[in-house]
Amino acid sequence: MGIALFAAPSRASGNPDLVKTIPGQKTDIINGVACSADGKKIAAAGDNGTVTVWDSTSGKLLLTLGKDLQSADAVAFSPDGLLLAAAVAAGGRRGNAVQVWDLANGQLVQDMREHTQLITDLAFSPDGNRIASVGNDNTLRIWNVKYGTLETTQKETKNNLLALAYSPDGKNIVATENWDGKIQMWDAVNVRLIRTIPGHGDWVLCVAYSPDGKEFVTGSRDGSVYVWDAESGARLRVLRDPELDPVNSVAYSPDGRYVMGATQSRHILSWRKSGGALFNFYEGHDLSVTSLAVSPAGKHLVSGGLDGAIRVWTPPGQGGPDSLLAQAMKFEAGTDPMEQDFGQAAKLYQQAAESGQLEAMFRLGAMYNQGKGVARNFDEARKWWSLAAGKGHSAARAQLQAEQKVAVAVTPPPQAKSEEVRTQTEPKPLEPEEKKTKIAAKEPAKPEPVVKVAPPAPVAKDKNGLYEEGLRFFKGEGVPRDYAQAHKLFVEAAAMGHAKAQYRLGFMYSLGRGVKKSDQEAVNWWQKAAKQNDAEAQYYLGYMYEVGGGVKQDMEEAKKWYQKAAANGNVNAAQSLKMMP
Template sequence: MGFVFLLSCFFLAVGVTPSGATGNPDLLKTIQGAKGDIINGIACSPDGKLVSSAGDGGTVKVWEVNTGKLLYTLGKELQSTDAVAFSPDGKFLAAAVNAGGRRGNAVQVWDLASGQLVQDMREHTQLITDLAFSPDGNRIASVGNDNTLRIWNVRYGTLETTQKETKNNLLALAYSPDGKQIVATENWEGKIEMWDAVNVRLIRSIQGHADWVLCVAYSPDGKEFVTGSRDGSVYVWDGETGTRLRVLRDPELDPVNSVAYTPDGRFVVAATQSRQILSWQKSGGKLFNFYEGHDLSVTSLAFSVSGKNLVSAGLDGTIRVWSTPGQGGPDSLYAQGVKFEAGIDPMEQDLVQAAKLYQQAAENGQVDAMFRLGGMYSQGKGVVRNSDEARKWWALAAEKGHAAARMQLQSGQKIALAVSPPQAKVEEVHSQPEPKTLPPEDKKSKPSVKETPKPELVAKIVPPPPAPKPVAKDKNSLYEEGLRFFKGDGVPKDYGQAHKLFVEAAEMGQAKAQYRLGFMYSLGKGVKKSDHEAVSWWQKAAKQNDADAQYYLGYMYEIGGGVKQDMGEAKKWYQKAAANGNVNAAQSLKMLP
């Protein structure tokens, strides 16, 4: 029994850590940019061989994807760059730059063959937040904090039109694949503008999100577009009517900085402040997978036209190349299966999906997937229980040298995926009959044959050992335990239990627990939603110099959530957060009027 118990523990340990997917199987390459250079935007060349980055360092850089080699550094005496775009034929690169001075906000265009600046177009009066080439490559559309949409002639470097239909800053834009429409997004009121790109007139303005709409992308067929907001929501819209079609992500205190469709149109991906890249299946809108690897917020996503790779950039100054959703190898399938089986945040547990992914990975030779699949067949989790199938997959894994599978087969016993809680033991005790004292005369008589009484079976209840006395936990231990329940890390996700532990830690002065409580009240996770309560906890944490709490406190003052709107207070807390290293606060300061 001891052997079986140890084997069970080993089985569980293997299940938690995907050894066949050590590190991150979907991360193919990391290109290190300049240290401390925040990357605001990236773009892929049409052939997928080049990637360009725009950053706060003031230069536009062009990298070779396969080697990670820096090929070009473009731009002179620039203070910052905020967006980049390759022309459809790959010959030109455009960037939204700040060159300093009164007319320093410009759209600049370089000839990539020579590296020469060919156009320097300066009419925007404030920060240019985004730009895009028209599908035919003849024009560039740009938007900015001066509330305008401008369209430029690339060949002549002239401004063709300026449109202003809002008092809000315009943050992002996208051309439809046929070039007939432009979608632009606003900040304060969360609106979305749909433009006739040929006649350059506003078709409709729709209420998109409850907060700033930070990003937009069209589907490859042009029938829909997706937007992401600072409130964390991701919505899909009808490309003709502007009707909302699907909610991919409800509001979450986790801004979405960039969105994109895979070139085949099967998936939507989004980059978040929490350093995750999320992907949903277009059909049905179910969360398909997530990638993690950036050290700070992910700011921008891009695909090459071929769709071979997904490229991301972040505030950590790195560019990362990933396998495109749905195109990962066996290790990727296995790692994805582990996420579904365990219900790793933000994915919900789905044992059927986990079994399917393990099956695909196992059929492609992934040994850990074989072992996990055997376990699921053994227990009937996600599949119909089948001991023959379980032994088959364990045997295949054992043939490939999987130690736990070999031990499983040798033990000849089924190992549970989870260990049951201890129960009272029932021991079988054989009682012997007490010998009778015979009188002396009986001893002299002729012995007779007597039937020996059978021992009685007596059930003796052995209670479990008394539970150890609870050990007083310090505030940091309480916080860490609460975080495990909040994320479902090794335990079932339980917001109620997380809240209880966070409160204990917060009342002892644990700043991160106070920050997390603000997070829970702001979103209504495990508690009744209350902006006022959220602000109260964030104020406590902010006073202890917690940069995240300071950032969100600034955010609440900016939008008037739980407190009276006060841009002065918003800037004050953003400045404190930025001084404490919160790069998101630094970005927010750039966007404030």
């Protein structure tokens, strides 16, 4: 017989995967990060025009590069780690430049200016001899690093080009488009377009090649993440369906086993390449995560965000026992955005417990005690609780003590000895009074008179309380995730004028969560919230006008709502304004 004293697990405490934070200022938005080949340096491109280089171990600032720059949007180390390139806006008529610095002395060695609009991304070729860049002028350009000259300009679309990646062998380039959500596949040697494939339903914000070059992954402003065959362009896997949560950057782990994505919702998601299931997520940024980079040596995962901070993480699959524990707790609780999976939780608890993690031992015992994710086995439960208790885990010790008390309480009294049984006398006849007592005990008791109690007066519903309760059901925090119940509660709060509830309803209708998908209904709720000055609703309303979702496409109306959202502090709206023509 097993009992449990502990409460259901909640969000894992602490952040064991976060190695260090290099703090920034709220105004110092980071647009791009990169890691040197040896993993010893981190570079960052700042929206305020700063290009910085940091020591990845100590977090010390090594270099500040660039002079009088208006913004920096992307950075890349040369394969040998000697040079750093950045896409910058330097001001003036020909102010969009690819600049290259010598990291030994911080000197500018190349200043290449042919792009006519914002340069959105750049990359060194694997041999380090060339740099490819793309931008809002719809062009792919190839530069000679040694001589600082433009080798070729290619324009195959009227759309802005947002991101690019070289294949590991340098023979191919993938570039992504905005409005039509298309992906361009290029022969990098002859610089010719091989094919254009339909990619996502919205802007394709990011792309990365797998280490073996056999596939590449893309992320979109519609929140989807897809994996593609690098030769045919066929879609291989869907890692994430469309979500109102743009994916700003993607990367592969150096061993190719994991794919990572940086989201507007401040998460860094990781998926197993095999199977495509969400494996884990990291959270720590205060605002959207804009860029990811992985050191080729695989020791660090680096992220930058709109909060101005650079964060260094333990890459997926390399965390220790504490990391396994935190991950298991997410699976057990179904912590948003992960789905509840007791089997996966038990497996991770087992791995952590076998490495000596006491809390994992205790929780693994609980899984066996309750039969969650594993076959119910009280002996196995006691084994893990005993191991944890023996090493000082107080809750495991209390669990064992409680079980012992229950065992004593339910143990039957020992049977009398045979000699005592033989010497017992026959029961004596009942006296008259005793007979009356026995008879009375057998008669049914007369029912007590029923006292009618007035029902409690109805408690007035509070719109904030309704919204918070709806949010719990929406996210599955402390209760099973239930979109239908969340929708019901949001509708009640929204009818009372709760702006965030109105925004959430727009979110649900846009994605079809708990309701039938309807862009028109989403726009209806976002308009209500936007008129109450809700910045997120204003941002998404601008987005719907920009893409023509649920309303007639209207770029001026889109800009109007983006401007309102940006004025209310929505940095994503400010970024969207920068990307619009």
